[in-house]
Amino acid sequence: HTRLRTVTGVQTCALPISMSGVYTIDAAGGNYLSFGAAVSDLISHGINGPVTFNVAPDIYNEQVTIPAINGINASNTVSFVKASGSVLVSSAGTSGTSDGVIVLNGADYITFDGINVLDAGSSASNYAEYGYYLTNGASRNRIKNTVVTLKKANTNSVGIKLFNNGTAATSNNYNQIYNFTIQNCYNGIQIIGSSSGADTSNEIGVASTGLNLIMDIGKTTSSLPVYGIQTTNQHAAKIFNTEITDTRAAGTATQATGISYSGTVTSTRGKIYGNKIQDRKSTRLNSSHRT
Numbered sequence: 001h002t003r004l005r006t007v008t009g010v011q012t013c014a015l016p017i018s019m020s021g022v023y024t025i026d027a028a029g030g031n032y033l034s035f036g037a038a039v040s041d042l043i044s045h046g047i048n049g050p051v052t053f054n055v056a057p058d059i060y061n062e063q064v065t066i067p068a069i070n071g072i073n074a075s076n077t078v079s080f081v082k083a084s085g086s087v088l089v090s091s092a093g094t095s096g097t098s099d100g101v102i103v104l105n106g107a108d109y110i111t112f113d114g115i116n117v118l119d120a121g122s123s124a125s126n127y128a129e130y131g132y133y134l135t136n137g138a139s140r141n142r143i144k145n146t147v148v149t150l151k152k153a154n155t156n157s158v159g160i161k162l163f164n165n166g167t168a169a170t171s172n173n174y175n176q177i178y179n180f181t182i183q184n185c186y187n188g189i190q191i192i193g194s195s196s197g198a199d200t201s202n203e204i205g206v207a208s209t210g211l212n213l214i215m216d217i218g219k220t221t222s223s224l225p226v227y228g229i230q231t232t233n234q235h236a237a238k239i240f241n242t243e244i245t246d247t248r249a250a251g252t253a254t255q256a257t258g259i260s261y262s263g264t265v266t267s268t269r270g271k272i273y274g275n276k277i278q279d280r281k282s283t284r285l286n287s288s289h290r291t
Helices: 035-045
Strands: 002-007 010-016 019-025 047-055 058-061 064-066 078-082 087-091 100-105 110-113 115-119 130-135 142-149 158-163 176-185 187-192 203-205 212-218 226-232 237-240 242-248 255-261 270-273 276-281 284-290
Touching: 019 035, 035 047, 035 064, 035 078, 087 100, 100 115, 115 130, 130 142, 142 158, 158 176, 176 187, 187 212, 212 226, 226 237, 226 242, 237 255, 242 255, 255 270
Parallel strands: 019 047, 047 078, 058 087, 064 100, 078 110, 087 115, 100 130, 110 142, 115 142, 130 158, 142 176, 158 187, 176 203, 176 212, 187 226, 203 237, 212 242, 226 255, 237 270, 242 276, 255 284
Antiparallel strands: 002 010
């Protein structure tokens, strides 16, 4: 993705050409052999049109982090799409407590469609905490048709997490999490906004019909509360068509909550509808909690 530029009396240099069009990610031989290689070019070159990466079925053993990309906007988007079969991104973490398998760090207008994720860690020294992790102002992204599998023994594990501990400038807005299965995590989904600047219009739901599934959640001896879905400091969010099942919390003071929603302005706190919560066990049970 380079072109040569010659200026009289100046040495010829190679300038990057912005990306657009359709590319392949295929470990057996595509335009890119890995997600990391594709992301590296996005960072280096930016885009000047829509970009789609068709991903061949395989297990990709890598951690993926995407920052803000030059040239990206509502028309010029980036999509990672399963071409066929099963696509799995598998990665361990570190001894830290905020490792994501796929991370959108300030990235906007990114879609992951049919890309499953797995925590490959085996102990507290290398668990991955999050399947998908959106932070630092990541907005207008879409995660859909995915299966997220982590390790519920890790009480920091969250299938999909959006997190802002800053201000309105770093809020994560207008993201969509659609058509998913999240399993074997301590918590299902967390969308955590900041009291200094709430997130706006994030959605957990389905693109057309059907139900999402959050299952096999909690189930340790930890005294920490367990959430199917937890949101804080949200403005006009939606949570719909999601089934939360097989959730367990331990201890006499431990709470198992299906959906916890904390909004901002009363008239635009959000909408929760069409969900199904069942098969939870705890000494304290909340089907839903709204503030």
